[in-house]
Amino acid sequence: EPEVTQTPSHQVTQMGQEVILRCVPISNHLYFYWYRQILGQKVEFLVSFYNNEISEKSEIFDDQFSVERPDGSNFTLKIRSTKLEDSAMYFCASSAESSYNSPLHFGNGTRLTVT
């Protein structure tokens, strides 16, 4: 069964550094998402992306965050200057249609630790 793959599985960075989290969505999916989960808390929406532009973003997704689909297969999340509170599990997801009409397929996440 096709999967969403995320790399790296664990990223440790120092406060103020830039990080790029990478995702390869399922190949025929058109909608892409980033969610995050702070340890022991609920899964929170960050951003959705369709047709090479952001469809929707949450209040968490401020100017420090950006997303890009640099080629036909990768989908990246960049955090420009990491803060301690950015430490979380970041999940990439994709869907064939909008999340309202088709299920989200999540990757196994990248655990980001900011020290």
Add this chain to the structure above:
Amino acid sequence: QQQVKQSPQSLIVQKGGISIINCAYENTAFDYFPWYQQFPGKGPALLIAIRPDVSEKKEGRFTISFNKSAKQFSLHIMDSQPGDSATYFCAAEETSGSRLTFGEGTQLTVNP
């Protein structure tokens, strides 16, 4: 108003028992309600979902009950098995949106 409240936070059930997890919402624009199952070290995976045109949906041992007037929905797991031990998240979405709003999660443990 965008929140989805989930309870209980944790639940322990004996094998063969019924697990019941409840969620409530305020936003009347929500009209899609999925449940996700998450095992340790994995991303959430869709388990079952319902739209408000029906009051109940059943898939195997999993049933969603939906009460539109009370703005509540619940997941029932019949004949619970140790392999069902996981964290369960309810979620909700508006027709016009592209974001899922998740509940806080319920950690289910099914004892053998």
